Amino acid sequence: MRALEELTEVSENLENKYVSDWRNQGKKVVGYVCSYLPEEILYAADILPYRITGKGVKDTSQADSYLTRVNCTFSRCCLELGFSGGFDFLDGAVFINGCDHIRRAYDNWKAHQSALPFMYLLPVPHLINPEGRQWYLEEVVKFKEAIEAYFEVEVIDEKLSEAAAVYNETRRLFKKLYDLRAKDEPPLSGTEVVSILSAAAAMPKKEFNQILSELIEETEASSSKATGKVRLLVAGSLMDDPEFLRNVEDLGAVVVADALCFGAKNFWDLTDESGDVLEALVDRYYNHVPCPRMAGEYSRRFDFVKEQAERAHVDGVILEHIKFCDTHGADNALLKKDFEAAGIPAIELERQYGPLADAGRLRTRAQAFLERIRR
């Protein structure tokens, strides 16, 4: 499993070797948050899009003096890394007004001495309708122009089309990988998949696609199959750190599907490669499986999670949310009710991201949930 090892290694280092190689070629790296950022624009500008993470943070004391204990631990961990120079290898950062927590992380970082030379927020409407789509288009164009102006590059359609093709390839490969997970004998654990997803967000997609293809071949041939385990789907707040799932899977479960913004929600929808590429990208990102920040889209979200659960014939659904994440917290309460009504056991797990994670209590609840399913 060489490919898996390689991707795991990428996911474990903030400035991984692909980032270093990229920079050594004199090229730029820009951090971003959220699945509403059309990464292809950066990619087409020959800038490496790098998804901002809070992994590896040991304490958040600097961030806590700006963001507070009522702000989610993910945003605090990201800010801590920003404040403490963990992202100094980035040439800029692009945020989305994804939720109250992350937009405030942006505000605090931008105002801080550790701010990167290029700080940008691309505002996305909270409603899916024609006016919102037009607004988003205008914002994407503004963003593209800001990138062009600051980095002195030109993002031409031809490059955008290339980027769109590369990114679509990533999405198709991920679907293939998820098909393997959905099988009766899933060849990969959910923990491993989180690492793969996290690597995908931190390295050039062309190289990533190559490794992911290898990995798919390797896993198809591999003989280590997880059987006799409780099959789970995980949905909810952002997850790029494998610890949470490791805790759950250690108890005798295997996560075979997800509805996460680092996972299926991020790659399920493809960009239409036939027409105007910028318009197509805008459509793709604006209409992709909606985050709970999008109002009035609950039924679409429920349908998506249910579809994923059914494809992978799961035994149960874990609905996790990071404490204080109200967008996912409120959604999960509805999802819990609707999944139980559909006869699929579901559990809501409130958790912390990073150093405050309370593994003991989490394990008790996860274990009891597995015992409930196995009875």
Added chain:
Amino acid sequence: MIVAGCDVGSLTAEAVVMDNGNILGSEIIRVRPKPEQSARDVMEKLLEKLDLVYDDINYCVSTGYGRETISFADSNLSEISCHGRGAHWLDPSVRTVIDVGGQDCKAIKVDGDGLLEDFVMNDKCAAGTGRSLELMSEALGVDVSQLGPLSLDSSEVITITNQCSIFAEMEIMHYLCEDRNIADIAAGINDAMARRVKLLVGKVGIKDRIGITGGVSKNIGVVKNLEQMLGKEFVEFQEDPQIIGALGAAVFAAERVKDLPQRQASR
């Protein structure tokens, strides 16, 4: 066939030994710094009482917060499953179990076989746990075991409004300074506790009949308040409700030992 269950919680550790569907004995101790030590101490104390040795135990299931670190256990199960199972074993009519332990509070729903159907467990906050009851009784200056009996003498419950344990303590001090009746304050503490527990129970939804386990189940005041709030009476267990987690573990152990026909008599 002799089996055992061992429950190591945050405040106390319990052990139960069963033989062919009968309880041979049980033991409760305060926890030691390490779960493994608590488990050994409580088990050895019980074995001594029963005149048994470790090797006599054919299967042991551990449960509770320290369940994963107990080396003499053959397997472990969550205390959620064990409390449900133990309560149901004692009274097969039980479908909902409320377990209020030292650091957490759980509402557990079981099926006709005593197996887990659904559950909720409180978050990290101490409010609504045995710990908060201890803090409040300290503020009141009485032993936590006296809160229940004391509250029965109350003529007018003083509502403790604050949810946070720290503010609740301040509130209690304030009432003490005002020279309010100590029984009325005790009743207020129990009432506040019951409210917190009820909030959790509501999340899982009540199915009759209901049992209450864990240390707080010994507080008659909280129990009576909860019964009133839920509009239901709790079943009466023939055993100390505090040992029910360990008992459930032993019941599971009895079942699991049957699945191990060729078990080596290694111990």
Added chain:
Amino acid sequence: MGTENNSALERIVTNFEMASSLPSDLDLESPAMKAVIDAMPEARRGTFLAMYQDPDVRETSVVFNRSSGNYWRSLLTARDEGKKIVFVPFNFAPEIFHALNMVPVCVEVLTTMAQNLEEGVAEYLDLAVERGLPDTMCSTQRGVIGLFEAGILEKPDLLINGALGSCDPNSKAFEYMAEKFDIPALYLDIPYYHDKRALDYYARGFKNAIKAIEEMTGHKLDPDRLREVVDYTNRATELFFEINELKRNVPNPVPNYYNMQHIGTKFMMVGKPEAVEFYEKALEVSKDRLKKGKHVLPEEKIRVLFIYTFFYFDTSIYSWFQEEMGVSYLMDVLSAFDFNPHIDTSSVDTMLYGLAEEMFNLPMTRQLAGSWDMDSNWLWDSLYYAKTYKADCCVFSGHLACKQAWGVYRLVSDSIKKELGIPCLRLEGDGWDSRITPLAVIREQLEEFFETVV
């Protein structure tokens, strides 16, 4: 609305009617009144005395409570009169519904009103959580969700949320209500920016929402009625601008409690003659106080600006400031309305655009959507109000659910200190749930802060 005896609304209305039937020459010292006051639960007593103890405040309270009583009463008969009921958040101006002949209910005001239920609001806050809502969600919608869960609040015909982008818990609470209780819902998006392009976008959304309301409810917008409503709005705006002018005086003659009633009026009654009547009374009282040299007692020692909102479970702090502490409560930034537009009534289009502009400047939408240091955002407004009204200090009544405010409080308060040299106190608690931080603790912290300021 409801006809059953346990209808929460009916009980809220009855409470208000009782309060509003009290005459302005009430003798609080009479044995009968004393008995009534003694029998009240502590928080209610605090609020009652805040409204009725001071004779000047009592005059505005009588008008305010009478109008509010009528307003809530109209809710009970709305359905019989063929009027649809719509629930909105506090950053959705009520006028358009008056013009549509519908009855709007501000969810946050309703939770505040529910504080006066005999049993209080706490059990409903808990019930919402018991039935699934995360307890980190905001209590100000949780109260109403709890009333729904308890089955003592009839469902409205429609929910409309206009807080998207300014407050996640608020918008999620509306979506939650829509999904859980199966109520039709509409949403209005707020842009991240606060410029002409953003306002145009927002106004388009507003106009589309009105079309959707018409389709969903069968109610039609009547241009004449709209003009009448907007005229009342403009009149109310002129009046509260004039009251705000008076606040610039040192000492400030406007009673502290006016701020509380101002919010209630603005969120429920603007666009109606009752609002005009209230502001006229408040202006009259304030002018009279200025003439007579009346101010907070014993003398104005401190002028405080609340840069966020306030605590609503017990409003006695206003009168404590007023009658004992010598603290003039200038306003709270999130419910001050100095940027309310004068609405052009020349056409339906201009009126709708004007209403959209009004909403665009309502609390939270204006200060908490977007970035903290943008023009017309939180810092900008805090500095404006502090300078304009000569504040000596600021207070942030940190409502724990308000993560987006907490997230930049430090930046805002540091900048206020740097720009104006005035300190800011950070409180922590829940505006609608007295069980989180008790009033006594809040008072202590305020007292200590004021001592260091003076």
